[in-house]
Amino acid sequence: MKNFNYNIPTKVLFGKGKAEKLGSEVNKYTSKVLLVYGMSSIKKSGLYDLIKKQLTDFNIKCFELAGVDPNPRIESVYEGAKICKENNIGLVLAAGGGSVIDCAKAIAVQAKYEGDVWQDLYVDSKLGELRDALPVASILTLAATGSEMNGNSVISKMETNEKLAIGHGKLRPVFSILDPTYTFTVNKFHTAAGVVDIMSHVFEQYFSPDKRGYLQSRLMEGILKTAVHFGPIALKDPKDYEARANLMWSSSLALNGMMSCGKESTDWATHAMEHELSAQYDITHGMGLGILTPYWMDYVLSEENAHRFVDYAKNVWGIEGDSEMSVARKAIDKTREFFTSLGIPKTLTEVGIDHEKFEIMAEKAVKNGPLGTMKALEKEDVLEIYTMAL
Amino acid sequence: MKNFNYNIPTKVLFGKGKAEKLGSEVNKYTSKVLLVYGMSSIKKSGLYDLIKKQLTDFNIKCFELAGVDPNPRIESVYEGAKICKENNIGLVLAAGGGSVIDCAKAIAVQAKYEGDVWQDLYVDSKLGELRDALPVASILTLAATGSEMNGNSVISKMETNEKLAIGHGKLRPVFSILDPTYTFTVNKFHTAAGVVDIMSHVFEQYFSPDKRGYLQSRLMEGILKTAVHFGPIALKDPKDYEARANLMWSSSLALNGMMSCGKESTDWATHAMEHELSAQYDITHGMGLGILTPYWMDYVLSEENAHRFVDYAKNVWGIEGDSEMSVARKAIDKTREFFTSLGIPKTLTEVGIDHEKFEIMAEKAVKNGPLGTMKALEKEDVLEIYTMAL
Known part of the structure; x- marks a missing residue:
């Protein structure tokens, strides 16, 4: 630690x-x-x-x-x-x-x-x-x-x-x-984007290539499970107090600084990439994160860091299996399916974004150096992820 | 919430x-x-x-x-x-x-x-x-x-x-x-008692008869898993930094007040019963908790509150099964086995305590009213639990 x-x-x-x-x-x-x-x-x-x-x-x-x-x-x-x-x-x-x-x-x-x-x-x-x-x-x-x-x-x-x-x-x-x-009056779209934002904040701190942070990982899985459990309930019944309350307290705990206390490293590449999307297109942050996250997961997954995806798969989604890579890929699919079920678009194309500004966005995203720790993303990597998300 | x-x-x-x-x-x-x-x-x-x-x-x-x-x-x-x-x-x-x-x-x-x-x-x-x-x-x-x-x-x-x-x-x-x-120099006995103390603090807040507190339960399961994972490692290698660090931060988070924020109810009956043991016999608090807890679990488990034990069984111990009561009982057995594996005695008899002061201890334990919420314990119930623990 x-x-x-x-x-x-x-x-x-x-x-x-x-x-x-x-x-x-x-x-x-x-x-x-x-x-x-x-x-x-x-x-x-x-x-x-x-x-x-x-x-x-x-x-x-x-x-x-x-x-x-x-x-x-x-x-x-x-x-x-x-x-x-x-x-x-x-x-x-x-x-x-x-x-x-x-x-x-x-x-x-x-x-x-x-x-x-x-x-x-x-x-x-x-x-x-x-x-x-x-x-x-x-x-x-x-x-x-x-x-x-x-x-x-x-x-x-x-x-x-x-x-x-x-x-x-x-x-x-x-x-x-x-x-x-x-939050009872928050519409479906912003409720969904909020759920994604909460989960993304956890992902950014949860996914790191080191094998440490046991306690932190278990706590973060608790928040992820809560978002997965109550997100659909809040969408179905916007006035479900328990759902709204669990999501609200999750949002605070996900990013009050506690979850990353003691972590060897965190990632935050997806946020950096999304900030460029919002800056160019003024889209809702949570939606941008929801589109990019599964592609980022696809792109950074490797034999070396698969253990984090396996923990995520087992402890959040209850996925079991022998092959680490296969279990990891199933968890990524689950994530994409879940976001889609909330009404989050799957691609940038769906929200009217094409490749026109990818070059400048990728340039800006890495202006302070490569992004993330799961895989250090250079400009070309960011471009590739934006392109996958088209 | x-x-x-x-x-x-x-x-x-x-x-x-x-x-x-x-x-x-x-x-x-x-x-x-x-x-x-x-x-x-x-x-x-x-x-x-x-x-x-x-x-x-x-x-x-x-x-x-x-x-x-x-x-x-x-x-x-x-x-x-x-x-x-x-x-x-x-x-x-x-x-x-x-x-x-x-x-x-x-x-x-x-x-x-x-x-x-x-x-x-x-x-x-x-x-x-x-x-x-x-x-x-x-x-x-x-x-x-x-x-x-x-x-x-x-x-x-x-x-x-x-x-x-x-x-x-x-x-x-x-x-x-x-x-x-x-904490590298803490001996095996006090290390074990500390692990039990951490887990007991979580149990006292985790076990409640209501069905709410989803986020809180998931976070607490994270602390329990951490104690179960690192307790034996710290006993085996007292200088394992990661184990000692995870246990130390767990001890703080288990009882800094955050875990019970939003919970409908908590229990704390076992602590009240143990305080009487320590007051009469000056025994180590964590050991007293370790002896009493599984008997308390046996005693309070009912069809109405079994859902908490089932969550605990599934999410902390990975126990599956169809019958709620059977899954719950397996989790209690696991808890007892785990404490024993740490070197915690199973009975009061093993630490030289007999029934002599049970009457006065039970009397004092409930002097401000019945204990706990999983089952409200009157003096007779406390007496029964002390007796089961003999």
Whole structure:
């Protein structure tokens, strides 16, 4: 097991009705918040009114940044940070899914930063410059990214087709409210994409060529089994509380940092490849992951790393067999079948993507070096995987 | 899934050499610590010298309380608290296993408490009175209790044969250093007792009569599989780093509070019954649990709750079969066989305990009401289980 530091101080208030605690939680930090949200869905669901009432009840002044996009733009970050600076905001409160939370985190940094966070942090990765940030909190409305409990933030700049990520402890929400009933209205497509996103986060940490990480692997298989079990239930009955709750808590645990604690290595190639897809075509992240993942699996599987696929096959899908490679391939087929059963497209062609930008996407994907550990992917490998996915 | 709040702020520094970070971590809190430890083992291993050097390097003054017993006594708590009060100590540093950490926590409370913590908190359970405590930190030398990451403290008063527990968020260590190499010298008996303790903590949260807690059950099965896999390896090769590391991290995750987050109910009857054994006979907690657990399983198994045993049988032991009750019984047999294979005695008779004090132990065990949820155990039930274990 590799040495690690575990430090996950985010407080999670989980369950139906927990948004009623919002005022008292915010009140511990400030009397002025910036509320960040996306489209009108939190108004339809009544969450917006509840938030406003909670803040009013505690005499907390609320500024707003609405209209954050699904792949949140750096322009929203600048706009939010401006409001924070001008009004001496004490906490950035995200109400939405991962995109809204990611945007709130970037705002929280830019609000305390002299330079340009996009260039310095997202592009140039000078994370040492990140010395301060406003506290961030979230009310989650989509089970997917795990942003509610981690320090990650992914921001896009559409004019340059860039989608870039940073991760820093100071960006972990100080508290997150996770009420599964707020995900009852998530449509089938985004529910499916969320399930894929959860599973992909686990895959990226689960699949590594080394033979270690026994405990971590067993815990991650637990999350995968949960996603496989409850994904179809949530699609069939969107108001199944148990399904929504299990998926929601899975999304947080999949990527709060705990699962990779002690792992010798992780992969993350599929995410890097998908970020280029989203950056060029603005597609839903979870869908992009769902299309690419089985092809990535096909491509990286080898005699040397088959043992991970075998564990995955046996412990998640109950597949048995003598030949490691054959068992591994069955697990990959199962994965593809499962994603398809959720309604995720099988190919890039189905979502209107052709090979036109593969060259530039592959170039950008490996600009900081080869991707992943299961097999180190050079530009040619990435091109091959994109092409397989056509 | 039941509503819950998750709040586990303990920072964990995990891995070989992490004790080298002690000085800088302590320095964030204070310049005066009370070092609490047990017997001479930390002196033999060199940990004591390392601690002293680390504290000296950061100009941190170190007071000491040595000789804490395996079932830590309230007298040690009073003694430690006196040192804290007289010397304006700013942090209580435990170096040892769960007993030492539990004692350090009680000291941290008593040092900031006007009344008698034993009577008010441990006996009368007036946890509302616990408003302040010194910060506690730990350097762990035994994988077992999970005390390094939770707010629990179990203290004994031998003159009245009482062993009582409290749990409070203020008692969570602010940081814990987990270096698996410090457990290389743990003997076979205590290694085995630690493995049983880890598994028992999971059992107490895993076994509940309701059908919910899917994600939690899958995660807990991951910890159980890890203990089953690495327990025998650690016994065979005490210096197997991977085994010691997996067991150590399992011990923390098994009882840091995360596993029961969202569970409808937990059990804890076996712990209550074992506490009476330890209080009367001062036996090792893990051994007492190892003897009682399979009999408790035999006794509580019913058609209604068999589904939990079936999950356990299938997912931890790979047992298949058609009849739920038969599969469940096979899992219980497997559990007993596994504990025996670790060198844990099968009966109370083997450790010199007869029926003499069963009556008083059973009486005390249920003094706050029936035990557990798999089957609510009254005094007669507890008596029956003690008798089965003879």
